[in-house]
Amino acid sequence: MRESDIPLTAVSTPSGMLWEWLVMPQILSKDPATINRLVTQLFRPLRAYAQTYFDGIFVHSRAGDGKTAMEVHLGHLRRVLEVMSANKLYANIDECVFASPEIKILGCFVSNVGVRADPEKVKPVAAWPTPRS
Structure with missing residues (x-):
């Protein structure tokens, strides 16, 4: 100090x-x-x-x-x-x-290729039904 x-x-x-x-x-x-x-x-x-x-x-x-x-x-x-x-x-x-080669951080996967979303985090959004109107 x-x-x-x-x-x-x-x-x-x-x-x-x-x-x-x-x-x-x-x-x-x-x-x-x-x-x-x-x-x-x-x-x-x-x-x-x-x-x-x-x-x-x-x-x-x-x-x-x-x-x-x-x-x-x-x-x-x-x-x-x-x-x-x-x-x-x-x-x-x-x-x-x-x-x-890849680490998980803040809900994403980071590698030498780039950043991608964690599929588990995206699954609820991807499962939304398609709008009909």
Whole structure:
């Protein structure tokens, strides 16, 4: 936490004393806006291959410089994990998908071909009866 922000965390105790947080309180550290801002700032230098959305990081790679797409991708993943480690950010391994040709995000499937809607999300609309008038 920045030293200039410490007074902003002051709370009054029942005894009348003021208490200031020296680190970010747990209640604020889980705030979506706080997480989004942190992740966006940390991964801005990697935005050529690592996009973020709140606490999600999406790494995409393309073959180049005599390397295969997988070799480039592994280098990109290593750099992303280094940034996470340096900033004490942790990944939930159950939510991770590595080296996949296609990922599901925000109701869509994203791949090297493009973006397509999730058929399960489209099914109710596709099942509507054709208008008769």
